């Protein structure tokens with residue numbers, strides 16, 4: 001059985017008489033340890049898929065499974081536990097707590113988990129051991145995103161979900177963040193899922209899921225994904 005399974009997942013939004021199918025019978029699977037990119041234009045339904053998989057939103061129809069557990073059938077309480085223990089999130093705008101240091105931001109996440117990693121060690125693995133005691137406002141955008149990745153990793157989650165993780169960064173910094181995420185996947189055997197509108201990133205993924213108008217347009221598997229250093233855009 002695949003690690004992540006989406007089977008005919010539907011999500012509808014109702015606006016007056018209009019119904020928007022943000023997710024329209026979305027079906028795909030992702031294997032454990034894969035680096036997966038979900039790509040599509042703005043409004044295609046990428047974030048909807050990521051939020052449903054992350055337990056931040058629920059679907060109206062269909063089946064969602066992670067590591068054999070049915071996420072789509074969870075109660076609110078089960079979803080809270082699931083978000084807390086099983087999922088690491090990385091967002092476009094970092095979402096750090098501004099009045100806590102970088103290390104404290106990571107500790108905050110590790111404190112709520114069952115089997116966290118050591119926060120200081122995780123900070124070292126994202127090459128921020130020198131900046132642990134700085135506040136977010138004292139860090140560059142790239143460094144803040146490293147803290148956000150450390151915070152997600154310190155929970156020792158089953159999957160790392162990243163929504164446009166380089167959207168607020170310049171080209172070079174964005175590349176270093178993508179390299180870090182690719183390294184997390186390869187070296188820590190994490191299942192990493194990235195949502196992006198940037199088609200150019202797809203050669204670095206093991207699996208590429210293209211989404212258009214709420215539906216899966218195509219799924220490709222790259223037998224030989226490229227290191228991000230070899231990709232230009």
Ligand SMILES: Nc1ncnc2c1ncn2[C@@H]1O[C@H](COP(=O)(O)OP(=O)(O)OP(=O)(O)O)[C@@H](O)[C@H]1O
Nearest residue numbers: 013020022040041042043044045046047048049197
């Ligand atoms: N809470 C909501 N209420 C109504 N419509 C929504 C809501 N959330 C999303 N939608 C609609 O669902 C569709 C898919 O949105 P979604 O945010 O998943 O797309 P996306 O591919 O992530 O876009 P972007 O790259 O711009 O973030 C869009 O048409 C959007 O307007």
